[in-house]
Amino acid sequence: MEFETVIGLEIHAQMKTNSKIFCSCTTAFGNPPNTNTCPICLGMPGVLPVLNKEVVESAIALGLATNCQITQWNQFARKNYFYPDLPKGYQISQFDLPICEHGHVNITSGGNERRIGITRIHMEEDAGKLVHDDREPKSYVDLNRAGTPLLEIVSEPDIRSPEEAAAYLRKLHAVVTYLDICDGNMQEGSFRCDANISLRPVGQKELGTRTELKNMNSFRNVQKALEFEIRRQRDLLLDGEAVIQQTLLWDPDRQVTSAMRGKEEAHDYRYFPDPDLVPVVIDDAWIARVRQNLPELPDAKLARFINELGLGEEEASILTSERPLADYFEAALAHYPNGKKLGNWILTELMRELKGAEGMDIATFPVQPVELARLMGMIDKGTISGKIAKTVFEEMIRSGKDADTIVKEKNLVQNSDAGEILQLVQDILVNNPEQVADFKGGKTKLMGFFVGQLMKVSKGKANPQMANELFSQELNK
Amino acid sequence: MSISKEEVEKVASLARLELSPAEVELMAEQMGTVLGYVAKLDEIDATNIKPTTHVLDIDNSFREDVMHPSLTQAEALANGPDQNGEAFVVPKII
Numbered sequence: 001m002e003f004e005t006v007i008g009l010e011i012h013a014q015m016k017t018n019s020k021i022f023c024s025c026t027t028a029f030g031n032p033p034n035t036n037t038c039p040i041c042l043g044m045p046g047v048l049p050v051l052n053k054e055v056v057e058s059a060i061a062l063g064l065a066t067n068c069q070i071t072q073w074n075q076f077a078r079k080n081y082f083y084p085d086l087p088k089g090y091q092i093s094q095f096d097l098p099i100c101e102h103g104h105v106n107i108t109s110g111g112n113e114r115r116i117g118i119t120r121i122h123m124e125e126d127a128g129k130l131v132h133d134d135r136e137p138k139s140y141v142d143l144n145r146a147g148t149p150l151l152e153i154v155s156e157p158d159i160r161s162p163e164e165a166a167a168y169l170r171k172l173h174a175v176v177t178y179l180d181i182c183d184g185n186m187q188e189g190s191f192r193c194d195a196n197i198s199l200r201p202v203g204q205k206e207l208g209t210r211t212e213l214k215n216m217n218s219f220r221n222v223q224k225a226l227e228f229e230i231r232r233q234r235d236l237l238l239d240g241e242a243v244i245q246q247t248l249l250w251d252p253d254r255q256v257t258s259a260m261r262g263k264e265e266a267h268d269y270r271y272f273p274d275p276d277l278v279p280v281v282i283d284d285a286w287i288a289r290v291r292q293n294l295p296e297l298p299d300a301k302l303a304r305f306i307n308e309l310g311l312g313e314e315e316a317s318i319l320t321s322e323r324p325l326a327d328y329f330e331a332a333l334a335h336y337p338n339g340k341k342l343g344n345w346i347l348t349e350l351m352r353e354l355k356g357a358e359g360m361d362i363a364t365f366p367v368q369p370v371e372l373a374r375l376m377g378m379i380d381k382g383t384i385s386g387k388i389a390k391t392v393f394e395e396m397i398r399s400g401k402d403a404d405t406i407v408k409e410k411n412l413v414q415n416s417d418a419g420e421i422l423q424l425v426q427d428i429l430v431n432n433p434e435q436v437a438d439f440k441g442g443k444t445k446l447m448g449f450f451v452g453q454l455m456k457v458s459k460g461k462a463n464p465q466m467a468n469e470l471f472s473q474e475l476n477k
Numbered sequence: 478m479s480i481s482k483e484e485v486e487k488v489a490s491l492a493r494l495e496l497s498p499a500e501v502e503l504m505a506e507q508m509g510t511v512l513g514y515v516a517k518l519d520e521i522d523a524t525n526i527k528p529t530t531h532v533l534d535i536d537n538s539f540r541e542d543v544m545h546p547s548l549t550q551a552e553a554l555a556n557g558p559d560q561n562g563e564a565f566v567v568p569k570i571i
Contacts, residue, residue, distance in 0.1 A: 017542050024545035033563045034553045042553060053539035075530050082493055084567040132569055140564035143553070268491055273530035281536045 001238065003199040005230055006207055007159035011172055013151045013182040014126065014190040015058050021125050021149035022049030022092065022277075029188050033142035041147035043087030049276050051076075055149045056099070056280060058181040059123050060290045062151055063100030065175050065297055066118050070287050071099050074280040076123075079269045084141050085128040093152075095271040098122035099282075105175070106299065108317070109167040116168050117156030126150050151181075157196070157207065162226035166219050169193055170321065173219075174298040178323045186217050193222060198243070199233045208233075209243040213257060216250045225250035229257055301326055309339030319343055324363045335373030342376060349390060353397055367396045375403040383407065384414050385464055387455075416463040418470070421454070424462070425470045428453045439475055447471060479509045 020027055023040035040047045063070050077095035103118035128143040153172060159165050173191055176182040184191045198210035213229060216222040228250075233243050248257040296304075298320050305316035320326050329346055336342055350372070354360055375396070379389050384407055395406045407413055415421060428450060429436055439446045450471050454462050485504045489496050496504065547553070550563060559566040 019540075019542055019544045024540070024543060025547045026544045032550060034565070035550050036547050037553045038547050042548075044556075050538060050540045052542050054542035056539070080491075084565070084570055130570070131564070137569040139567050139569045140561065141567055142564050268487075270491070275531060278531050278533060278538045279536040 002202040003234055003237065004202050004204075005160055005162075005226075006157045006198050006200065006210075007161075007165050007226060008157040008196045009153075009155045009159065009165060009168060010194045010196075011153040011155075011169070012126075012192050012194075013062075013153065013172075013176050013184075015055055015149040015151065015181055016183055017052055017054045017058070017149055019052060020147035021052050021055050021123070022147055025147065027148050029190075031144055033140070034144060036144040037146070041087070042143060043089070043146075049092065051277060051280065052149060055123055056282070057290060058149075058179070059099045059121060059151055060282065060287060061179050061181060061294060062153070062176065063103065063121055064287070064291050064294060065179055066100070066103040066105050066121070066153075066172075068100035068103030068118060068121060070282055071097050071101065072282055073097065074099050074282065076274045076277040077271045078274045079124075079271055081269060083127070084139060085130050085143075085146070087128070087143060087146060091125060091127065092274055092277070093124035093271075094122035099280075105168065105171050107164060107167040107171050109161070109164045114158075114160075114164065116158045116164070119154045119156050121151055121153045124150050124152060162223040162230070165195065165226055166223045169219055169222055171298070174321060174323070178295055178297055178301075180295070180323075186219075189217065192217060195222065195226060197226060197229050197233070199230065199237060208237075209245050211243065211245065211257075212247045214247060214249055214260075216252075221250060221252050224252075224255065225257060228255065232257065305339070305343075309333075309343070311340060311343050315343050315347055318347060322362070324361070328362050328365070328369050331369035332373045332376075335370050336376045338376070338380075342373070345372070345376060349393055353394070357397075365397075366400055367393070371396060371402050378403060378407070382414060382416055382463065384412055385460070385462075387464070388412050388414065388460055391460075412461065414463050415458055415461045416466060418466060421458075421462050421466055422470055422474075424454055424457055425450075425467070425474055428457070429471075429474055436475065450475075480505050480512060 014027070015021075017027055019025060020041055023038050025036045025038050025041055028036065040049055060070055062068075074094065075097055076092050078090040079093045079095070080090045082089055098120040100121035101119070103121070104115050105118065106113055106115050108114075126145050126148040128141055128146040131140045131142065133139065155168065159168055173184050176191065177184040182191055186192065193216060195213045195216070196210045197213060198208040200206065200208040211229060211233070213225050216225045229248070236243055247260045249260055250257050302316050302320045305311045305319060306313060309316075311319070318325075319329050325346075329343060332342055332346075333339055350365070350367075354362065354365065360366075372393075375389055375393060378384050379386050384392065388407075392403050392406050392412065395401070395410075396403060399406070401409075432450075432453070435446050435449060439450075447468070451464065451467050454467050454471075455464075482501050482505050485496070485501050485508065489501070489504075554560040554562075554565065557565040
């Protein structure tokens with residue numbers, strides 16, 4: 001039997017605000033436990049939460065960037081449940097009137113463009129962090145994260161494969177980082193995702209029983225966990241067994257999903273309007289002002305890179321996948337006009353260096369965009385060859401010196417003196433009579449050998465184009 | 478307005494309250510009275526009244542996104558029933 005996969009994602013994006021959503025404590029990550037708390041986020045009785053305006057601004061921006069309708073009249077609600085990381089016994093969230101609804105984003109997966117609906121985006125506070133003791137039956141509660149602003153983004157069950165889920169997640173990741181409302185760090189949990197997944201026989205309308213997957217803290221893990229869960233559910237269904245509706249945790253070490261321990265309780269959150277918080281009313285003027293300040297978004301940038309700079313779709317989509325990379329590219333482009341050549345260099349040479357270096361990323365890359373632009377210009381002018389430029393680039397990364405200095409210090413200026421090169425070419429031909437005979441006999445591949453010899457004696461500095469021309473000229477005499 | 482013993486038990490369990498059978502009986506009666514009182518509102522014709530979630534007629538009360546110093550770790554932990562100097566300690570829950 002053939003099955004169709006149905007996936008919906010819930011993304012939690014932590015806002016990059018200075019302070020928490022309802023109090024003035026810092027949102028900084030990594031401080032000693034329980035040093036970023038106050039009576040409000042500790043849930044002391046008698047305190048009054050007051051909404052951080054920046055959170056509303058961020059939510060409107062994300063709503064506009066994902067084609068949502070912005071709700072005019074907003075209310076916060078209490079979601080009631082008991083858990084040690086939730087000091088008040090309820091989470092302040094939104095329920096029946098989320099700030100954004102009815103949106104969508106377009107994704108490309110496997111060459112197909114698809115529209116994925118966004119059901120809703122709402123504002124809420126994050127919970128604290130629990131650390132469980134390995135030996136003793138104890139857990140330790142750190143409330144630094146309690147009250148950190150979150151936007152929860154709920155997709156429609158429109159996603160049909162793990163690849164599409166990853167593409168959707170990458171798209172939302174790009175949007176929140178372009179908007180600069182979330183740092184997008186998945187390891188630190190600033191951008192996390194849960195998935196609902198079910199299978200149904202192809203052609204069936206009703207959805208199958210779904211499971212909820214948690215603990216997937218990278219794009220790769222999301223895809224792998226979903227792939228595993230599809231196999232697990234398919235095996236059950238083919239054996240005539242039922243899929244049990246439950247929450248499963250992805251175990252990245254063992255590459256399996258397993259049920260969360262403990263008794264599953266039917267959720268009954270008894271939402272009700274939070275009387276501590278007054279309504280948030282968003283008028284058209286406010287929306288218009290946020291819209292005006294939206295930066296160029298990934299889709300628009302992608303289209304511009306393809307249409308105006310002549311980049312290929314693949315290159316353009318990698319260059320626009322993360323804002324810091326796109327920013328780097330554009331900063332270099334301001335000093336070097338050929339986007340195609342520049343993009344190519346970034347995607348091959350620069351990316352290779354980034355991958356090879358532990359802990360280096362584009363934001364802290366030692367070669368400034370303008371320095372790369374200058375290096376590219378030196379290749380175009382014929383000052384150095386493309387091959388030498390790679391060596392110079394590596395040296396720039398290692399030493400932090402600029403291209404000019406390195407080329408001068410190491411005496412790497414390309415030799416374009418026709419007379420000098422001709423002399424070398426003739427010497428090589430005289431010293432390799434066998435190869436010359438073979439070449440003339442039709443082994444034209446030997447051109448590579450001759451040029452290689454020349455590069456050896458010139459220490460890579462001979463102008464390769466000239467070398468090719470002069471060899472052809474001499475060999476065809 | 479009456480409320481069943483099952484409803485009382487469910488609410489009690491959601492609120493982590495342990496009630497004796499006699500208390501369940503008593504609560505069912507008392508909560509029924511409270512709900513009956515609130516149900517009086519149903520007698521009013523509210524067709525033209527906007528739903529209200531807040532007693533004050535104000536909206537958009539915000540704070541600017543400014544950070545202020547937090548409590549010290551010792552102050553934050555002071556009211557916890559159990560702590561280890563840096564974290565609250567609770568029975569293990571997974």
